[in-house]
Amino acid sequence: MDCLQVFRVLVEEFSGPNGFGLIIEECRALAMSLGEVQFSFVRRSANFAAHSVVRAASSMSGPHEWNFVPSLWLLNSL
Secondary structure, eight states: OOHHHHHHHHHTTOOOSSHHHHHHHHHHHHHHHHSSOOOOOOOGGGOHHHHHHHHHHHHOSSOOOOSSSOOHHHHTTO
């Protein structure tokens, strides 16, 4: 399953009794509870900053946050 397929089931009326369907339903419920949330698909090649965030987060051992100034690795990808 690739990101485009996940995007499509998030924005369409998809429901399934399996684990994937339950995860999709949880994502939709969370999005509704947050208010104005829009899902959009952007190819990785055009969204380098988001790809950098995911790559950096997967290499971190615990939770991290920044409040006002983004990390240097993110600034370098913008």
